[in-house]
Amino acid sequence: MNRIFNFSAGPCTLPVPVLQSAAEEFLEYRGQGMSLIEMSHRSKEYDAVHREAAGLVRRLYGLPDQYRVLFLGGGASLQFSMVPMNLMPPGGRCDLALTGAWSKKALSDARKIGTVRLAYDGSDENFMNLPDPATLEAGAGSAYFHLTSNETIGGVQWQRFPDTGEVPLVCDMSSDFVSRPVDLTRFGLIYAGAQKNAGPAGACIVIIREDLLERSGDNLTAYLSYATHAAKDSMYNTPPVFAVYMVMKTLKWLEDQGGLEAAERMANERSELLYGAIARNAGFYSCPVKEHCRSVMNIVFRLPDEELEKKFVAEALENGMSGLKGHRSVGGCRASVYNAMPVAGARALAGFMDDFAARNG
């Protein structure tokens, strides 16, 4: 077997022990004569997996009882519409911080449901900066304040969050979920597609404060209502069983590593290695993002020209490092270093960056 270092932005690398353990129990799950994905989602085997997955989310964040953990289909993208449909009253308004490509999508969907006030608009600075959270406020009559904790494409990440008082903070945490300790009691709702830090694609984790469930109107169709899913513990319909099972295993692995503190420590180590390589070779690599808000999950950088960028990506692959091409909308290079990327992977890439710069600079 030859596993390479996979820097893809998502789906992305997963912990090898998790993949191994899933492979071992894949054909026959715990003496049941079938795999887990062949049995009823009402079986006691799946029920235990489902509960443990939610339990791990609770334990990792130290979630108090008034928060519910849901596993939904439709990816994080469905939340761009479910959030406004459920949380904004008819004719209502909300606030949103526009910080890059993902918050732009959240904005576009929210605008179809109600009025969105831009509490911050980063487009003037090409989304390479974030505001001081202390300068942000929720507007009068706002139903919620939406932000994107880590812009996966642009590589900006909030270090601290605004205080929006009584207005619930709603956050798309898709690309930095379970990567650092965060006090979730400051949020009304957070959501995250699993496929960046928490498992494979197919499940979206939603954490919602119970009082907000009362906002889900009767006009909503069943699947689109948070209240439906909360009332049935995410078993209103067939949940994405395989994805939830893999999330359970991935979060268990994270808990065994030392939980969110350990995740943050490793994220800092990995990102320091890569930003260090950019800084050491400053005439060759450049990071367009302002230093105070650089992501520790998605490190974006440019080379002197596009030809060199192409060559860099191709040679990195020959050296066992894949997924380094930047998002097609922005170009350049991007190294995504989520929880499961070993520090050794970041070290190998940093070494390759030094070497490539020396040969091509």
Ligand SMILES: *Cc1c(COP(=O)(O)O)cnc(C)c1O
């Ligand atoms: C990947 C991503 C999404 C979209 O997730 P899907 O599960 O593909 O819908 C949304 N927001 C952020 C910040 C992301 O990184």
